[in-house]
Amino acid sequence: EAGRLASEVVAPTNRIGDQTGSVLTDNGDVITPEGFRQAYQQFISGGWTAVSADPEHGGAGFPLVIDVAIQEMFTSANMAFSLCPMLSQSAIGALSTHGSPEQKHRWLPLLISGAWTGTMLLTEPQAGSDVGALTTRAEPQADGSYRLWGQKIFITWGEHDMADNIVHCVLARTPDAPVGTRGISLFIVPKYSLEEDGALGGRNAIRCIGLEHKVGIHASPTCIMELNGAVGELVGDEHEGMRQMFTMMNKARLLVGLEGLAVAERAYQQAAAFAAERRQGRRPDTEPDAQTPINQHPDVRRMLLDMRARTEAMRGLLYLNAAAADRAARHPDPACRQQAQQRAELLTPVSKAWCTDQGVEVASMGIQVHGGMGFIEETGAAQHWRDSRIAPIYEGTNGIQAIDLVSRKLSMDGGAPLAGLLQEMSGLDKKLDEAGAAVAEAARWLSDHPGDDALAGATPFLNMLGLTIGGWVMARTWDKAQELAAAEESQSGFLTAKQTSSRFYLDQILPAAPALLPAATSGAAALD
Secondary structure, three states: OHHHHHHHHHOOHHHHHHHHOOEEOOOOOEEOOOOHHHHHHHHHHOOOOOOOOOHHHOOOOOOHHHHHHHHHHHHHHOHHHHHHHHHHHHHHHHHHHHOOHHHHHHHHHHHHHOOEEEEEEOOEOOEOOOHHHOOOEEEEOOOOOEEEEEEEEEEEOOOOOOOOEEEEEEEEEOOOOOOHHHHEEEEEEEOEEEOOOOOEEEEOOEEEEEEOOOOOOOOOOEEEEEEEEEEEEEOOOOOOHHHHHHHHHHHHHHHHHHHHHHHHHHHHHHHHHHHHHOEOOOOOOOOOOOOOEHHHOHHHHHHHHHHHHHHHHHHHHHHHHHHHHHHHHHOOOHHHHHHHHHHHHHHHHHHHHHHHHHHHHHHHHHHHHHHHHHHOHHHOHHHHHHHHOOOOOOOOOHHHHHHHHHHHHOOHHHHHHHHHHHHHHOOOOHHHHHHHHHHHHHHHHHHHOOOHHHHHOHHHHHHHHHHHHHHHHHHHHHHHHHHHHHHOOOOOHHHHHHHHHHHHHHHHHOOHHHHOHHHHOOOHHHHO
16 A cells, blocks of 8 residues: 555656656745645555554554565655654654653644644754754753754744644754753743643744755755744753754664665656667677667666665665664563664764765666666756765764764773674674674774874775674575575576576675775775
8 A cells, every 4th residue: 555655646646746756936935846735645645654653642553674675666756855854753753752741742643644744944154063062052041941943954744834833943053052062951842832731822933034055865855944033942951952962863864774675666767768779780590680678688688687786785774773773662572672772873974874885886877777768857867866975974974874883882881782793693604704804803903093094084984884684694695595595496586686686786785895905904005
């Protein structure tokens, strides 16, 4: 059912959304492209916003890994559209973890149902990756509420016409707050205030005063939001906002990694269909006057297989990450929960950064498969690249993810999470063992060379680890496909395709991982 809705209802809005974009009116309202409101209503009526949410507040309670698989389809159908419910999930996660019982009762049911949507208001002109530089202020009021003043930028789906209310999660400073990240607090600031009975009240003093004109995701309104005494509620205690923010950000980072996968899948499907129909050139074994579909030419076949193999490796990594998060939340054994939490924390920056970089690469390769037609907007191939290009930037740039990996995640529990992961990988494939050994050597060097030397090698190391985990996924795929094929009287096309893509990855993509060892261990002096 999710696949049907994604392909028949959401996907048709992708092109028109790219062409027309969302529009800001003179009174600060945002009008979404034709078909978006109707698609969103069908989306929420199917309960797709509630898949992994807490049943206590109206969620279905499914594991996150199921939710991720479903979200991949909707994101492939229309990335710009999917960003709206994705941001709601982040708000739901923050309030579920840090909200008071009364706040959960007031805000979560309608966020989970999708009747309301959620956002994150973090970034300011002077405070991007340096969140601690934000200046939005929150003044306490006699009734226990706060009034907020300031301006936030790059706010995804900060204003729109698809839901009855928008619940903004806003980072701000209270009076006399400590400088930097230690002085940040988190507030709920709704577009419309609520009456005592939960009914919508008057319009709050938060407005969209501008939309950014972007390279891609044109239909997703990227808003400049102004708070002019907007009424808000404090979440938790003052000065806990940074910790609370990471509850929002960690899930968002996994889901942004999913965007890289989803757009790569869409780009691959389009490129494969085009290559099957486009006829150019002749093969020696065909009639002299018969043009050949370009998917019969070896270099085009190589590009298509490269796209497919990278996409399958990304999918495996993201699902492993989601499954680890599920075990961390649900396993009955506390020790297993802790181990799974460490695995999820280790994988999250890799999922976000490596998968989004791969998504851009796959989308670019899709343009190449189209040849000159790929550079023409009418084919739609370029839109996949334009849409995917934001994913390595937002929710923490990929450079920030690499820094997080080498400065925090490698040292967790004395390095045990990475060591355990590499141990699980060993013995499956010779090339995978070589890559794993290179990762272990690089990790030791980075641990022995903290500071600028480690930071200079952070991005190459993250790419090494991403390629290697992808190799683990594909080595397991190869083994399972071989096992199933041996048990069948006649091998299915599905198993043949899995064998082909996994072997291609192991032989032609994975060897790039150990080749990154010098870059990861060259130190900061190499940059002078």
